[in-house]
Amino acid sequence: MTTSLHDPGFRHHPATPGLSVSVVLFRLHDGQLEVNLSGDPEPGLPAGLPGPDESLDTAARRIVRQVLHTNEEYMEQLYTFSPANAGEREVVISYLALLQPQDTAHSAADGIWRRVSQVKLANEVDQAVIDYALVRLRAKLGYTNIAFHLLPEMFTLSELQRAYENILQHAVDKRNFRRRILASGILSQTDQKRRDGSHRPAALYRFASREDHTTYLTPPQPGNANPTPQESPR
Amino acid sequence: MTTSLHDPGFRHHPATPGLSVSVVLFRLHDGQLEVNLSGDPEPGLPAGLPGPDESLDTAARRIVRQVLHTNEEYMEQLYTFSPANAGEREVVISYLALLQPQDTAHSAADGIWRRVSQVKLANEVDQAVIDYALVRLRAKLGYTNIAFHLLPEMFTLSELQRAYENILQHAVDKRNFRRRILASGILSQTDQKRRDGSHRPAALYRFASREDHTTYLTPPQPGNANPTPQESPR
DNA sequence: TCAAAAGTGTTTGACTTACACCCATGA
DNA sequence: TCATGGGTGTAAGTCAAACACTTTTGA
Secondary structure (H helix, E strand, O other): OHHHOOOOOOOOOOOOOOEEEEEEEEEEEOOEEEEEEEEOOOEEOOEEOOOOOOOHHHHHHHHHHHHHOOOOOEEEEEEEEOOEEOOEEOEEEEEEEEOOHHHHHOOOOOOEEEEHHHOOOOOHHHHHHHHHHHHHHHHHHHHOOHHHHHOOOOEEHHHHHHHHHHHHOOOOOHHHHHHHHHHHOOEEEEEEEEOOOOOOOEEEEEEOOOOOOOOOOOOOOOOOOOOOOOOOOO | OHHHOOOOOOOOOOOOOOEEEEEEEEEEEOOEEEEEEEEOOOEEOOEEOOOOOOOHHHHHHHHHHHHHOOOOOEEEEEEEEOOEEOOEEOEEEEEEEEOOHHHHHOOOOOOEEEEHHHOOOOOHHHHHHHHHHHHHHHHHHHHOOHHHHHOOOOEEHHHHHHHHHHHHOOOOOHHHHHHHHHHHOOEEEEEEEEOOOOOOOEEEEEEOOOOOOOOOOOOOOOOOOOOOOOOOOO
16 A cells, blocks of 8 residues: 555655655564565555655655554664666665564554565665665674564563574574573563463563664764764774 | 866755765875865865766766876765755765875875864764764774775785774784784785884785675665675674 | 884683573463 | 473683784894
8 A cells, every 4th residue: 555655755756856765664573574565566665755854864764654654663774876767867765674563563554564585576776775674684683782673572582582593594592692692781581471382481571771782883963962872883 | 176076066066956975085194094175165075966877886986086086996885864954955975985095196186185083074964974984994994804995005014003003093902913914814925025214124915805895784786787795794 | 232113922811602401381 | 291492501612802022124
C-alpha cells in the first residue's frame, strides 16, 4: 500500500527531481531479519523526497512513519549514491532504520516484509543499499549495542544470541557469547524469568542504558542543540 | 584563488540550488596534517556542484583537480548534511581526499593550507565536515593502510610513525609500532637507505601493494564495472 | 667522543577461542 | 524419566602494552 506515500512526494512523482531519500527498514521476525519493501509495481525500498525545509533525517523518519504508522527505534544515514538514470543523475541518500518487534505488533505496516537473505531487487541502487545496510549492521554488531534496537524490551540471552546468529549468518559459541555480552556491562538482569516449554526457564534481561554506543561512525549534526554523542575511535 | 572554481559552478553561484559537494583535502606537510581552504571571502572548504550527468564522486574529483591542478591520491565519501540556510535546506555531500607530498610539490595548489589543529571555520557545516573527516581518518589508521596515501613513494619507519602520531595526536611506542606495521605485511623494505644527519641512516620502505584495505566502510557503487573491493567486517 | 636518530626483545596481562556437561522444567 | 533448552568453567593461544639499551653515522 504505498499509495500513502506522497506529500511531499513519492519516488515516482518527484517534486524536486533528482534528490530522494531511501530507507532500509529492518526488523527481526520469527528470528529472521526482514526488510520492508513497498511494491508498486516493482518492489523497492520505501523512499520519498525531502520537503523544502525538511532535513534528510527528518524526511527519513517521515518515510518510516508513513510506512509503519509508528516510529522507528533507531536510524542512521548510510551513504549517498548518484546513479545515472537515462542520462540524468539522481542523488539517493540512504538510511538504515531498525524496528523493535512491538513497533510492528500493534500496527499493520504498509508494504511487505521479506527475509533479507531472499531479497533480490531489480533496482540496482536499492539492492546496493540493502547490501550495504547489512554490511554496516553486521560490522556494528561487533563493537556496539546496535542489536538491541531489534529486540523487545526484555529478552533472554538465547534470543539475543539467535539475533546475532541470524544477522551474522554464522553460529556463535554460547558460553563465549554470554561471557562477552555480560562482561560488556550493557545488560542488566531483571528478576523475571520466562518459562515457555518443558525446560528450565530463562532469565530476562534488558538494556542497562538506553544510550547508544553506536554513533561514532556518523558525525554530530551541526546546528543541532543536542549533538549525537561522539565516542573516541579505538 | 578560487576563481578557478566555477563550471559547473562554485558554492556561491549555484546552478542547481541546494545541492553541493564539499571536499576535505588533507596533506602532510613538515610532519603536520594540513587541510586545504579556499578563501573567498571567508575561508571554507573547496566545494562545487555536480554537473547534470556527473556522479558525486566525479564531481568531488573535479573539485580537487580544480584546486590542485593534479589528482588526489585517495578519495572517500564521508556523509551528507542538510543544514537549514535561511529557511531553505541545502544538501551537502562531503568527501575526504588525501594527497601525497609530491602531488603538491610540482604544482602550487590554489587556496591555502592550514594546520588542522588550528582551523576553526565560521561555517558550521564546513567545520563539522572537517571534524568528522578527522574522526574517520583516525579510526581508519587503526585498521587500514590509509595513512600511506599521505606519504611519499618511499619513506622511513620513523616518518611513518610521525605521521601516525601527528594524526592521532598522541605518542606511540616505537618498538610496538614497528612490530605491528611490519607484521601486517603491507610494507616491503627497499635496499635503499636515507642518510640525513649525523646519525645512523634509516632503511626506506614502500607499499607492498597499491591495493586498498580501506574501503569496507563504503559500499560498492552500483552499475560500476569494477566495484570497490569489499572486505568482510570483523 | 659526542650527539642524534635507528634499530632491536622480552615480559605481562587481557582477551579470544575451543570445548562438554549438569540443571530445571513440563509433558 | 525423558526431552528440551538454560546455564556454567577452564586451558591454550593470540594480541597489545610497557619498557631501555646498543648501533651507526657525521660533526
